[in-house]
Amino acid sequence: MAEAHQAVGFQFTVRPDGVDFKLSQEVIKNIYLSGVTAWKKKAIQFKRCGYFESFICFYVVIDKGGVLHFLSRDSLLSYHGWIFESHGKMSTSTKVWLCLVKMFSGRRPLLYSFQASLPRLPVPSVDDTIHRYLESVRPLLDNEQYNKMELLASDFKENKAAQLQRCLILKSWWATNYVSDWWEEYIYLRGRSPIMVNSNFYIMDLLYVTPTHRQAARAGNVVHAMLQYRRKLERGELAPLRALGTVPMCSTQMERMFNTTRIPGIETDFVQHLTDRKHLVVFHKGRFFQVWLYTGGRHLLPSELETQFQRILNDTSEPQPGELKLAALTAGYRYIQTKNTLKKQVISLDAIESAAFFLTLDDEPQGYDPAKTNSLDSYAKSLLHGKCYDRWFDKSFTLISYPNGKMGVNVEHSWADAPIVGHMWEYILATDCFHLGYTEEGHCKGDVNKNLPHPTRLQWQIPNECQNVIETSYLSAKQIADDVDFHGYLFAEFGKGLIKKCRTSPDAFIQLALQLAQFRDQHVFCLTYESSMTRMFRDGRTETVRSCTSEAVAFVRAMEDAGATNAQRLALFRKAAEKHQNMYRLAMTGSGIDRHLFCLYIVSKYLGVDSPFLTKVLSEPWKLSTSQTPQQQLNLVDINKFPKYVCGGGGFGPVADDGYGVSYIIVGENLITFHISSKFSSPDTDSYRFGQHIQKAMLDIQALFKPENDKTAQNAKYVHLENGKKHI
Template identity: 80%
Template sequence: MAEAHQAVGFQFTVRPDGVDLKLSQEVIKNIYLSGVTAWKKRAIQFKNGVLAGVYPASPSSWLIVVIAMMSSLYIRIDASLGMIDAIKENLPHRDYISMQTRAVLSAILFATGLWLFLIYLLRYTLKALLSYHGWIFESHGKMSTSTKVWLSLVKMFSGRRPLLYSFQASLPRLPVPSVDDTIQRYLESVCPLLDSEQYNQMEMLANDFKDSKAAQLQRYLILKSWCGTNYVSDWWEEYIYLRGRSPIMVNSNFYIMDLLYVTPTHRQAARAGNVVHAMLQYRRKLERGEHAPLRALGTVPMCSSQMERIFNTTRIPGIETDIVQHLTDRKHLVVYHKGRFFQVWLYTGGRHLLPSELETQFQRILNDTSQPQPGELKLAALTAGNRVPWARARIKYFSQGGNRASLDLIESAAFFLTLDDEPQGYDPAKTKSLDSYAKSLLHGKCYDRWFDKSFTLISYPNGKLGVNAEHSWADAPIVGHMWEYVLATDCFHLGYTEEGHCKGDVNKGLPHPTRLQWQIPKECQDVIDTSYLSAKQIADDVDFHGYLFTEFGKGLIKKCRSSPDAFIQLALQLAQFRDQGVLCLTYESSMTRMFRDGRTETVRSCTSEAVAFVRAMEDEGATNAQRLALFRKAADTHQNMYRLAMTGSGIDRHLFCLYIVSKYLGIDSPFLKKVLSEPWKLSTSQTPQQQLNLVDINKFPKYVGAGGGFGPVADDGYGVSYIIVGENLITFHISSKFSSPDTDSYRFGQHIGKAMLDIQALFKSGNDKKTVEHAKHGQVENGKKQI
């Protein structure tokens, strides 16, 4: 429809006396505005690219250096120590260039070279400063003099008003740990989980690997770290995500929920209109690099490279491996509603559609009563099933004609939007509302989300929203950053009318959304049905429970002088033991974004100290004082491991990369095979919140997100995602499989709540009683945000 609308702007008829040409002024105006906007966008991107390219210097500093060199020539002081004269002598001789002009050109060239040298000097000085991580190992609330001096130097060399990608060239490379350190830490991590015979066997395998094959593999890995920006990330993306042939729905994709307590409007089209407009604003700032880079302690920069692929990105299926396709700015969106696919243009006259205009377009789709074409209803199930059938079907049935054009529109869209037809969201009156909401976001009906898109925005009839995100291109904090911006913009900047509509005039002159056209043969419909049945079997097996822990939150935990993350991780260990009767290998995700192109590292939370604490909690003969001492020791150990993981000294990514090198070289390593085959029966992750601080949750306590979650990693284990929401709420997203007779997500949630309260009770005895009472009833300070 949009192409047709533009086409009728030019009308002409052929007459005997010539051609009669009629022009539509409205279309000409739109074309002119589109051109102006495009050139403005290019100019801003070029300007911001230059600013980021010369950071921490500025273009104006070049002029200052040039003026300084010119001034030195004028007062006959050679600040270049003869280099300007040498440049002048080597300039090509031309009769029309005077000696004075040659001197000026030489001074400008020298000044430019000096300016570039100073930029690189500043960058490498900042990189050297950022390679220091001693600050992260200091006790919370205490800062040594050396760290204060270091922070001052980082601030001094960081420049002013950095753009999103300003620090990329100054971020250090991820270091390759020594094999000895990695193996030692690995053996320490499995020691509490193995009996003496199993441990001795593992120790023999580790020592044999260290003495025979490790040195050769390590040399290749060090070489890779020198040649690339990050020795882990590209292999992690390829081998953990893209080469996987099993369904990505549930097994890989994750979800993020809407605001927990607030629904700004109950009109589905209006809420979708505001949020899509906010996403377009976020994308515009992203393309221009205008978002502020995330910085720990407000000073230490994090890598922003993952943010480049938030929009216009799709995972393309392949027979052996998938690829991530990222395109430049795309001006359309694909919307799914009741089995139909629609294309919606996001721009008109060189600007974004306004929220009210988007609401109009989405309402038109909701009002459309047309029926799905044959095979269209469950088409997206191809992205939910096994990758190989989808890849083959894509080649055979979607590589030409109308099917290819329609598929290209989906894969090139800014993102995918589903206008769902079943209300979801948290309802305190319904005990399983959060469970149903989570399952809807994670897998839906298995055919109403395009799981290959970087993310699918899901809009419900009651005004609630959510996101399903593909995992290969980025990690959850990246999507969370965008989501925080969108929700804050939606609620506090765009707003709604009293009737719940988007603000602004209604533009009914926009071209209607266009139905995508499909011609899907019976053979392809059979592949779709097979993928759907496979995906539905996975979805039906997901046992989800959303658990809101409201007894206390970060405020009380910090008053107990404990890390909130360590507190929760030890509670999870205690809950795991009570639920299963044994402890297990535990995965906690930690970020490594203080390094260039950093993604994640594993923290092995089940330590010897954690095991000792859990056993003391279950030992009726142990006193609370003994348990508390063991808790503090276990919490300190966990924090140290978390810090090691963040600073490049983790265990699992190093062993993973050594394994990849061994496969390339055809070297068999029983030790590495054993390590890489170990199951993570408890997989955990903390969802970050308040990355942008756009909403004061102390002033607006109801405007808090519910976090997000993921599917179970092991067939007989649990997946637990949690978010520490403000000072008095912690939300747990717990997943497992119904097919496992040993797991129950609701039961595990109850064990978590009981474990949290039991640990809190330890602080009520002895000298810690005043601390707890003060935390409960006194003024709770915000404290430093945990990174």
């Protein structure tokens, strides 16, 4: 979600000195280590889950001529032709392929059953990548600027690209994924700026339903559901992640969901993942408590967890000196020097960093309330940054519990992307509401065990100089948080159902609406980032879809041209939507632009090769960063039968100082939620204003699909958005 901020703002800090031979040794060494890491992962997975790369797994198939062929499962899953076919028009070859995939998937495959058979992410050709790149920037540059960019690209392709490309191909042969380890290290872990707002993202609770208004009870059920999920995850008992319910996707990111912390370092952080952790750390009113999650060899029951959390809520002790804002260290600039001064607190600090996850029992109610203006905005900002000292931003995720029973999650981004956490969150909400449940009084079901040992206060002796650093970190984090201009609203005029009747992709529809809204807001077009996934490949993460295309620009200009007819606009819309869909498909199947260029840039730095073209590409600002949060990955709840049990989605902070971050979630057939962020300090942006532009753009595009004599769209009264005007 928030990766675009790091993608344009990272600094390459590993550039070895010396002659070319030594530089070449350095890149070969790095590629070698990438492969070693990948093979270590395989060994660990085999030890834990009992699967490993199978070189002899194959199937016999017969072609039309009656010739026998050996088809490995790897090659079977390498077929991506289905994704380029029109919806509802599946070819015979794709039907046969789907039958083979289903046939050899087994009746009840485990989470990691397909992991060893997923194909490797292919390295695109330099010619294709540069061609697509130049095509993507053409609508954003004038003729002189574009000609200069063409010259830079041509010089790079002729003089430097071949050497860099060979290194990437070598890495793709040796490592399981030529992008992911460098992406994690250089985009996330080497960043020295605050991860609060700039990198971490959030996910909301159910919009319309609060199962219980008792804070301790809700936390008890949710934590218990998380422990159930963790156990299934560790045993590989969850169903494999699949596209279309059939095509396997990579599950590697899920391995580090629990027992994981981002540990600060001098030049780079690292992700510490431990085996089964048996405790949780809870923050409440400036105090840290350790809560054991097991008793007698089993998980604590929801009622037992409720008892423990209620004991913490009832505790009236005061924070120790320096304890109140200690977590602000994780909100500000990376804090390795300060952490070194806390070595005497190794037991307490280790308790936090080794915990299964971090829980905050907040003391201010939040949540969406239609009767309260700005309630969604306040809720989102609380999840995104809170008070800047009441979330441990370095934990894989911080679970946040509010006094009115609402919940939410703040997620550290380096270890995984939003769909992975969304998968877990869907399981939690469904288990909480439909399996565990509550008593009539709102308590967790089950007997209350009052003999459990009380939660333990973590002890701190924080030196004065460290307290000063904590305060400095807090003030810098607060400045960032106060600058976040957030607006969230629920678009209920229509949803996926109507868009599909228009015979177009819902994602393309929304992306073109965002382009129209952006132009109306800023009066110029800008480089636009949409996150796509590459998890059909082993260890895949994301790729960028550059949504501001020449076709999209032509459509937007027609919408703003009073002389254009609706028929002309609709034709341009369909052309732009098809272009967007094709780009999305290319990104998903390993033929994107930005990850390839990013890795070429990394190799160039290792080799000491200066490339004005790559430097220019990697420094381009993404003034509009967008992401769709997936919904109904598990299909545990029928939202047609239970329309109130829908999640509000999630969002992230502003990517550029003078740009917008937009996350959207398509909820069922009739609702789309938008999460918009920008900065108050920018005189050019206003999140509420941009939300109005999005709403009008959505309705204006919808009107194109109506008969000309239907004046409904022209006379429609826009629903009142739930935010006030921008205040600085």
